[in-house]
Amino acid sequence: MSEFELIRDGEQTWDVVVVGGGTAGLSGALNLARVRRSVLVIDKGEPRNAPAAGAHGVLGREGISPLELLRLGREEVASYGGRVASGQVARISRDGAGFRVVIEGGQRVRARRVLVTTGLVDVLPDVPGLAERWGRDVLHCVYCHGWEVRDKAIGVLGNFHQALLFRQMSKDVTLFLHTGMELADEQWEQLAALGVGVVDGEITGLEVGGQDQLAGVRLASGRVVPVQQLVVAPRFLARARFLGELGVTMQEHPMGLGEQLRVDASGFTGVQGVWAAGNVSDVLAGVPAAAAAGTTAAAAIHMDLLKADAEAAALAAKGGGVFSAAMEAEVSRRMQGSRAHGLDSFLSGN
């Protein structure tokens, strides 16, 4: 019997199904489990920073292996009764007052609330051989890798701000204009003053040394410029297609860095019962910010469930009946009307 058949067997409706078990999802699940919510995390198991040797800037766990951090997180969730299952969610649809969560392969679970923490896809520049080196010597984030590459020969692919960020870490920085990048006069002046070299011409490939280390950047002219690290600026695309049926809103990042789910400060998506946290709704969130967002969303979901439970209990007490699914549907309808999330500005589009 598979993991999901086991879960389905009890015909349980989970208080919360968390889709994605990275830092954001596991942090949310930990906090929900600790307030005695039944919580199921469904995780495909491919966190964004998996290629990196260490997760940096993580207070108290500085440099820990990303996969070890999540292994510990899973253990912590389980220690409070939360369940973590491997799988990929294909679709989520409404099911009365709650949701039906469909996993690839056709299995289903039911949830009263959903927390989406599926992260993002880094769309890398289309240069042969570049994707294979991602997270090792092809990098994007100075806070994640800057210290580790300090004083090395660093190339930057087509991004002025990345050149400034990495110039703080090394005096040996070269900006490759590649295709389509143009610099303003003051940017040329600033780069020259900082000693950042600028190389024109399309990059057609990477040179790799004997010990599988980046050795240089090859240009269309055939020239090879030696670099030990190459910094790129991916486009960040939230993994949210599977939410299509629910009516969530995707929006362009304010700095034009990619697309993310639109949420308010609590992670609420504007769709009743659906929250999101981490990179799926904030493409710039590092590990600590993703964890914090998962925690914040967990608190908001818990409060939403508390209100629903209290209203249903009062209704049941008045009617002398029991707290039924129909009652929760009624409570849910009333809550949607009164907008219990403090989301008025979000819903009015401000």
Ligand SMILES: Cc1cc2nc3c(=O)[nH]c(=O)nc-3n(C[C@H](O)[C@H](O)[C@H](O)COP(=O)(O)OP(=O)(O)OC[C@H]3O[C@@H](n4cnc5c(N)ncnc54)[C@H](O)[C@@H]3O)c2cc1C
């Ligand atoms: C190379 C690299 C190095 C980095 N280094 C650092 C660093 O040193 N410090 C730092 O603070 N940040 C670092 N980051 C950023 C860090 O990766 C993110 O902050 C963090 O992963 C965000 O956590 P998350 O939970 O939102 O998403 P993720 O960690 O990406 O987790 C999302 C999870 O959801 C799963 N999933 C996706 N779709 C589905 C689905 N349909 N059903 C079920 N599961 C699904 C994924 O497989 C994954 O397990 C780095 C990023 C990269 C790319």
